[in-house]
Amino acid sequence: MSMRKMPYIYVLMGLVLTGLLSGFLQGAPAVHVFNNQDSTFPQPANFPPPVYDLSKNKFNKIKIELGRRLFYDGTLSKNGTVSCGTCHIQASAFSHHGHRLSHGIFDSLGARNAPALQNLAWATSFMWDGGVKDLDLQPIVPITNHVEMGESVESVVEKIKRDQYYPLYFNAAFGSREITTARVMQALSQFMVAMVSANSKYDKVVRKEGVAFTKEEAAGYKVFQQKCATCHAEPFFTDFSFRNNGLYPYSEDFGRMGITSEPGDKYRFKVPSLRNIALTAPYMHDGRFKGLDFVLTHYAQDVQLTDNIDPSLVQSSGRAGIPLTPADKEALKSFLYTLTDSAFVRNKGLGEVNICPQCIRY
């Protein structure tokens, strides 16, 4: 008898706690109510199964809510003013729109451009140089980086333990009030794993959901498949490999070589996804290009034959770059705009929770 009643009680408890997690108690309006039974990973039909091991960190809406709070909480930084959301802004697909290099704590500048955060459940490595191999280990990097959040993981865990509400949330998400490095990381990963972007016009066309490309977009798709897809492979618009796309080497940033110490990895950077590309300017690891026109000009006429240049960027004549006519460029841009997923950047479940009034917003 009592055994059969249990699940009902848990659902009720879950609902109440999710209510709390949505900011209800602290006065923010509860934008939406999650139901903890609805914890299936949103697998898009045109994507392979995720790479992230969900068996070790079960997909769970309450955990995502907890991760969302942590993501938007300045407590994770030394002086309370910088949250993950400071540099990863939803409206620009969680990139740092308008910032060439990311500003962090005390307004210090980092050395690289903040990439969009999307479809991280399928990524095989993180950072421009792939130095982090496991999403669960990624958040330690910005938290402890002195130009980003300038904090130590230990004191983040301590601050969270002392918080009035967090122990309650951890209990709801993990089944006990215990707060550890692992749980903080897993909650953040859950939230980031939930950042699935698969509802762009392109996806709807590919999934044959009654949407079609315009003539211009279709022409652009053709050019893209011929000239860009070797590296920016569908459906993620990256093959997750490290390549040198011939950028002029302004700095001592050698990319992948910084991780492997292999001269053969000099100037190789992770091929970035082009999903939501219209929202994520500036472009490249150092944010050198303000717009897509600059990017296309680079590929067409500015590719440098530096060490380890990717062979696909060297034409049979020995000339560097990808030949693109003005018509090709216009068509390519039209196609790239179809990769914008407005449902993703407006998804309320991924949006900011207003718990950090003192946090810097750009």
Place this chain on the structure above:
Amino acid sequence: MKSLTFLSLQIIMLLLYGSTTAQVTLQFDHRAEGKKLVLNTGTYKTSANDPVSISLLQYYISNIQFIKGNGDKYTVPKASSFFLIKENIDSSKTIVLKVPDGVYSAITFLVGIDSLTSTLGIEERTGVLDPGKDMAASESMYWTWNSGYIFFKMEGSSPAIPADKTGFREFEYHIGGYGGYNSPTINNIRRVTIELPAAGALRVRSNKTAVVHIRFDVLSVFDRLDLKQHHHLMLTPASTQIADNYATGFQYGGTQYQ
């Protein structure tokens, strides 16, 4: 049937094993010029005759095995086989283990963390393996930007080192590298084997506690290094020289029975 007999055999083995273990303590003694290392104030000469002083020394010891004369091995269970030795914390230099009775002629361990453990899921990284550990004190043994443990960390200063922009003449050796997740990188995992002298084999008996002293000659780290060049070493090819060096620095220092 077969599996049942096997199972009961295992249980019997376990009981036998369990009932006849004794405490063995590995005591790590850090030494320089034949004396106990003194942090900060002690000044020592390297083999190249450069004066050095040391401000920080810490390293991981893991995957410990006790080896008998006939080659039989006792492997300390993996889950309880990771230790972080820190010069500034005396208790960390004492590793207490339960070892089955017997006579052992060698002890072997890794300086560092094996590659499998280096890629464990975050939920299994607890205790000394918690990547958030000791970050506040700047004594972290984890590289965030290139996910992996620092196996061995030694810092200090020497007048032989050219002054940096702020006038300091410091060295920082942060040695790690487990061979890479899926593309090969530097592998600085080193296995050290301490051969016990024939007359001084380790006799583990249930009524006695054995304390085995392992001496680490701190100055071994500097062998074949040019301090003028090699003062800041992390994950670069030159780091393997340091790993090779410290692997030779561990020596047997005698056993006491209590």
